Amino acid sequence: DSGVTQTPKHLITATGQRVTLRCSPRSGDLSVYWYQQSLDQGLQFLIQYYNGEERAKGNILERFSAQQFPDLHSELNLSSLELGDSALYFCASSGNLGYNEQFFGPGTRLTVL
């Protein structure tokens, strides 16, 4: 158990809909990262937040947005969903800025029908 929690575990929805994925980092970790994992694209970094502020952006679509709240939990919002958005979405956390290991949550499996 990494100490990172993600909800829900599974999400099935239809094209065009909007969903919110939630992540709670390990106790004390200030950095939260979001990743998307699919068979064809592999594990893609989406976005990083550090202590409530956006820190780095990766391959995140404009239809996707995220935020980190004062209690350090984070939410990833996916809107106007397409079939191709079906994937595993992981959240990871680390203690501070710098080159540290990241602790991954169990993931949310999103299926868009």
Place this chain on the structure above:
Amino acid sequence: SQQGEEDPQALSIQEGENATMNCSYKTSINNLQWYRQNSGRGLVHLILIRSNEREKHSGRLRVTLDTSKKSSSLLITASRAADTASYFCATGAGYSTLTFGKGTMLLVSP
């Protein structure tokens, strides 16, 4: 786009044998990390090696880094069936974000 590329894509060995996976990358890095993922689950950090290090050990794991060749290798000695998983290398170049490769699927048969 992927920074690290693991090789081989898949590896099948018997328990007790050693498993070697390689990772090549394209740009300068600050550190390289290896992670393990059991089917459909979250990634687990295995080991981090910094760009000024050449070799690192952790239990049955040995990682080497050759920055001149932009490559790294992960050796798992005396493999066990429980080592069956996908193994990813991840490179860090700026701040603390990582770029992952597509992974090597390791199957260890009893």
